[in-house]
Amino acid sequence: MAKDPRETRIEDLPGPKSQGELEEMKMPYEEYCRKAFGPGNEWAKPDALKGIRWLSCTGYIFTPHSVANLAELGADVIKIEIPRMGDAMRHTSPFNEAYLYPLHDTRPMTGTGLGFTNANNNERFLSMDYHIPEMVDIFYQLVKMSDGLTENYRPGTLDRWKMSYRYLQEMNPRFIYVWGGGFGYGPKVFGGSYDILGQAHAGLASITGMHEYMGGHATKHSNWCIDWMSGTMISYGILASILWRKKTGLGTMIEFSQVQTPTRISGYTFPLYNNFGVVRQRWGNWDTQLCAHGIILCGKSDFPDAQNPQDKYEARYVMVSAFNDLDFKELCDITGLKDLYGKYKAHKDRVEARPQVEIYAALEKWAVDKTRSQVVKILTDAGILAAPVMNDREVYECQHYRERGTLRWLDDPLYGDFLVQSGHSCGMMTKTPRRVNWIWRPVGADNVSIYRDLLGVPLSQIEAWYNKAYI
């Protein structure tokens, strides 16, 4: 310690004294990551988008997801729904089986279906019929005190109601306005859209699934992947617009056509035709650029005695990747298919269509008397990348996802025990992690806290509007 206690000497300070010491004191990377990201400790850290308020006049999955992304990052998102009805997506549930209750005081026997899950996390729920002249001014008041709005009406609908960007930017020049929908302006301006239409119309379904001569058909993904993907792409646009506004002080309008999204993720499909005249074909569980790099079917299930058909019959698929020459040689050695290696030593030979058919058929023939686990073990023991195709039950039971907090149980403040995965699947952040505070709330569950506390509307007025079903 220095004689004068006011003097600061480097050797008196805690921590490393040299570069060498610093290196020595660093914890192992694994440990550092666990501490820095700390799944479950998100709530001790700040929200990146705190202070941003967003209005959501959205429905279904695509546009709601674009703002749920903001809400998970800390924005105050106000979802405006049809009084007593709510978002149409609340009324969907897989095979009509899974609902959480209640939906609204006026409909005690109706719940919100799990179709609504993940697209509306952390939002506040306001009910308002903003067609009604009395409510238009309230809508404008919200616009004046918000940073942006996302809507998914037919193009020009809110313009007709004087609620589009052209009108709102005059009230709030910093306003960021998002229209998300099917086609956007252009020849198909009036076409509505669903995820399936996005997948079909932009050519994605035509290149998904096995080739027809292998028994396949043009296939849509079971989940609404284009809805989720499109919503996320809007969120990027919003974050860029917020940055732009910080620089210029001006808002932006984002016009997002859902049918464009599949073109963004279809890789080389379009240049393949336009430069080489080839219409891309489906190639299903195999790969057009790499071989072997696909999913094969084994003969035996890992769970032959299970009741659930997803376990009993479907726990038979394995992904295998051995496309570089050494890996492919090892694959051929371990499976006893040495002739194949002799025929297709070079990748450019085996990536052709006909060799692929031969190679995968031979692999499946080799796997016909084996279970999925046996195949994975044989291949991974030989140093080849292979993994079982897991169903969601197996993902839930997988320790990897549990430790990283990808899947976790949320004690939802209103609905109780609920497994969530969405927010925590989107990349970890050391300083401002995403989080899910609640999955959703009933229709109009924040009416008083928004109409009275934010807008200063007296309770008597709120009650009168409620009785007239304006809200």
Next chain:
Amino acid sequence: MADVIWCKKVVGGKPCNTVNYLDPYCFWNWEGKTNCAECGTVYYIYMIQGHMYRGPEEKPGEKPDMSPLYADHPLEGYTYYLPGVKGRTRPFECLPRHIYLGRADMVKFSIRGRPVRGWRPQPPSGGLAGQFPYKWDIKKLSPEVWAEYQEKKKKGEVKEW
């Protein structure tokens, strides 16, 4: 839908007018005989990629290979033959799970044994204009489920994962 057979067979002095729906999962690439769900007339069809390549041709006296999945009478205010009407339509055999209800499944506890609001009716919001609190006071609002939960805890049925 791959295609339909609109049966015009005159039965009892009037046309049958039944639309038999040929679902793509079974009929997309198919050759064989199928029946009208109403009058039972047997038709030969040959479908390629969902298109009626040949037929429908009546095959009186022969037995059908497969029935349509579903049929209706659009000119008579839509009366239906749902899937699985014996001798008329084929049962729907794509049940996705061993548990299949097709109606709202009332649950009170998640798979790890903790309460979840999956049953109805639930008590009203208790707030003005549908305003909900941020806390589900299960002990107060659903005391019977709370009691059941305590029992489950005692029995060790409440798990962490």
